[in-house]
Amino acid sequence: MTTIPRLPPLPGIRDMVKLYKVSAMKQLSQNFILNEKLTDKIVKKAGNLTGAEVLEVGPGPGGLTRSIIRQCPEKLIVIEKDRRFKPILQMLSDAYSTVNGKMDIIYGDIMRTNLTPLFSESFKKSWEDKMPRIFIIGNLPFNVSTPLIIQWLHSISERNGPWEFGRSRMTLTFQKEVAERLVAEPLDDQRCRLSVMAQAWTKPVLHFIIQGSAFVPKPDVDVGVVSFIPLANPRTKHEFKIFERVTRHIFSFRQKYSVRGIETLFPPECRKECGHMMYKLTDLNPQTRPMELSVEDIDKLVSAYKYLIEKHPEIGVYEYRASRKILKLSDTIKIDVAECSTL
Ligand code: SAM
Numbered sequence: 001m002t003t004i005p006r007l008p009p010l011p012g013i014r015d016m017v018k019l020y021k022v023s024a025m026k027q028l029s030q031n032f033i034l035n036e037k038l039t040d041k042i043v044k045k046a047g048n049l050t051g052a053e054v055l056e057v058g059p060g061p062g063g064l065t066r067s068i069i070r071q072c073p074e075k076l077i078v079i080e081k082d083r084r085f086k087p088i089l090q091m092l093s094d095a096y097s098t099v100n101g102k103m104d105i106i107y108g109d110i111m112r113t114n115l116t117p118l119f120s121e122s123f124k125k126s127w128e129d130k131m132p133r134i135f136i137i138g139n140l141p142f143n144v145s146t147p148l149i150i151q152w153l154h155s156i157s158e159r160n161g162p163w164e165f166g167r168s169r170m171t172l173t174f175q176k177e178v179a180e181r182l183v184a185e186p187l188d189d190q191r192c193r194l195s196v197m198a199q200a201w202t203k204p205v206l207h208f209i210i211q212g213s214a215f216v217p218k219p220d221v222d223v224g225v226v227s228f229i230p231l232a233n234p235r236t237k238h239e240f241k242i243f244e245r246v247t248r249h250i251f252s253f254r255q256k257y258s259v260r261g262i263e264t265l266f267p268p269e270c271r272k273e274c275g276h277m278m279y280k281l282t283d284l285n286p287q288t289r290p291m292e293l294s295v296e297d298i299d300k301l302v303s304a305y306k307y308l309i310e311k312h313p314e315i316g317v318y319e320y321r322a323s324r325k326i327l328k329l330s331d332t333i334k335i336d337v338a339e340c341s342t343l
Helices: 013-019 036-046 063-070 083-097 142-158 161-165 176-183 193-201 240-253 258-263 268-282 295-311
Strands: 053-057 075-080 102-107 134-138 169-175 202-210 223-230
Touching (some): 013 083, 036 134, 036 223, 053 063, 063 083, 063 134, 075 083, 083 102, 142 161, 142 169, 142 176, 142 193, 142 240, 169 176, 176 193, 176 202, 176 223, 193 202, 193 240, 240 258, 258 268, 268 295
Parallel strands (some): 053 075, 075 102, 134 169
Antiparallel strands (some): 169 223
């Protein structure tokens, strides 16, 4: 059994926040968790961190960081945008080094940091192998969490960044409604583009909800803790961008039949015809609502879309939101159902 070394005594987080006068800044969506029982609970959901390499996003005053350190990872890397936390984070790093722990601090924007060099080659696993002992954890600011998870799902699909090392796990916080959307299954009210994108490449699990009152300052919303386990066999083989494009169009008319959103992938002059073709090619019912579609159904629609744009590249450049004046498309795009072979 691994014995967890004792850290030297540290001032409490609340005292540190007071001492260094690092009050929360609204512009950075800073809502701190100062209750260590709660941060321990979040970290427990991430998995067994002992001897692992861990990346923490936005450590702030270091509540979650302390809980991670208590699990004794081999290396902890923290990325924080706000330099006001420097003395606090340095104190934690120094304390961890007294028990031979390694904590690297990077001051920067998580969205712009190259994460690949942060992990050790020795932790690398092949994709199909067991998950590597690499963990990503963060109590993220709400304004960053959604674009960040989209960026990371893209990286997972291309197996780059932390996913060059195999199926690295993530445990992150989201505004409750976003957390519920991430895990929503077909027919759930919250089913949306984010659900499909997250579930195509990972298994997202919503562990628990934290009341807004647990944060300082209290945000207007509650927060969900979600883990993502990258799938050894993703539910689509398509590239992220095209899969995202088709999914986005499908959900652009959430309450209508899914064919309505699908049609907007195509220029007006061939919209009806191409929309109809997509369902012919996939054997799906055009009257299926977006929320009823499984990841596999959307995967089929992407295959159909790719088939059509390979045959007629001019429709692949069409942007629904861009003005028709900008795009000069051929007058009519003729597609013959009979010429479409099995996808
Ligand atoms: N982890 C701390 C906790 O749980 O109390 C702080 C959480 S607070 C919601 C989010 C933290 O992320 C803040 O410290 C904020 O400065 C930091 N942050 C905001 N945007 C960031 C970005 N783009 N990159 C890195 N850190 C960021």
